[in-house]
Amino acid sequence: MGTQPYQISLQIHDLGVERAGRHILAGVNFSIAPGDALVLRGTNGAGKTSLLRALAGFSRVQEEEITFLHGAEPMERDDIAATHLHYLGHENGVSLKLSVMENIVSWAQLLAPENAAQAPDLLEKVGLSLMAKERVGRLSAGQKRRLALTRLLIAPRAVWLMDEPATALDREGQALLTELCQAHRARGGVIVLTAHEGFSLPDARGLQLSTGGAE
């Protein structure tokens, strides 16, 4: 794991997201410093996922609305996506046709080849070591989510964007998630996640989204 603390911070200024000509979000403002976590809350359809995907760069937004800073230096968008972002959506990003071990090794090869040897340890950490050879299509939703969490760990990256990460996880899994997130923040990592009532991170800030804007 990286010993150097991360120094990435994030500034969102008057962010608006449109989809098919309809305003999903408008006038969102916040900033996140290294070590901070932001929990996005709001009703279904309030635009939590849209906001996360905009941060990940998957939807078109105005350049100046989202700024990533390294220390005080603004960073290039492509550079951010290539080396500093993790996105964990509700789809998990796991390949159902591959085995558990093949999934994690593929991520390692693409994202951080030097860390491929850590794969067995990480599977142990998320409680999947007995399932290493199992095809992912046969795993439960919670186990797939646990597997997806190893992607965040095998390649150290500063910003974690997580869409309802606690869903499908059992109590033990949620505790593990909290522990991983807190460890990430302790290294200076930034976390933006969406959650319903019932899951939060200790001393995380909250942002309430309502249709058409944010409070």
Next chain:
Amino acid sequence: MNASFTLLRQEIRLRLRGSAGPAALGLFILAGALAPLSLGTNDDLLATVAPGLLWIFACLAALLGLEGLFQDDLSEGRFAVLRLTSLPLWLVMLLMMLAYWIVVCAPVLIAAIPIGFLLGADISTTLRLSLSLGVGTPALAFIGACLAAICAGLPRGTGLVIFLALPFFAPALIFGARAATGGDDMIAAFMFLSAFSLIALATCPFIAAAAIRQNME
């Protein structure tokens, strides 16, 4: 460069786990083996129609392999992972299309040799056929995959892809069969076929990348 090879290798492995490769090859071999049954045993007739017939079968095989291409990648969130790597999306698409050609089309152009002999074509015709498939199928694979990327967000989009692909496949079919048959305009046909594949190679990855971006919005 390293990351490109890694993705290509992973992509080929993933495609080999799916049914597209075996299904396409199976269709090609089966259709080729069954053709004499429906066309009769007139050796001259079979040998004459073999190049054109096998080109049609190759087109069908390439279309069959498009089933579900990119759809799983989109719904499983794999593109979300790949877009957060150092590889630009057009390169990701290029490698995925290349893997598709290797898994679905390459076996077909090898199988064309025994199937050509089976239909009574002579050695030179069979080799020309296989060569023309080698030159022309990249166009089929890239255009087909490009259309699959456009339709990846649609439920049961494969039916649409097949109809959309028809007009694009027609030039490859016309000049491919001409190149395989031989004769005076063979060289011209080969050149047209290569140009067609090169144009597809140069444009399709970018169009497919734009389509995937649109599908992920």
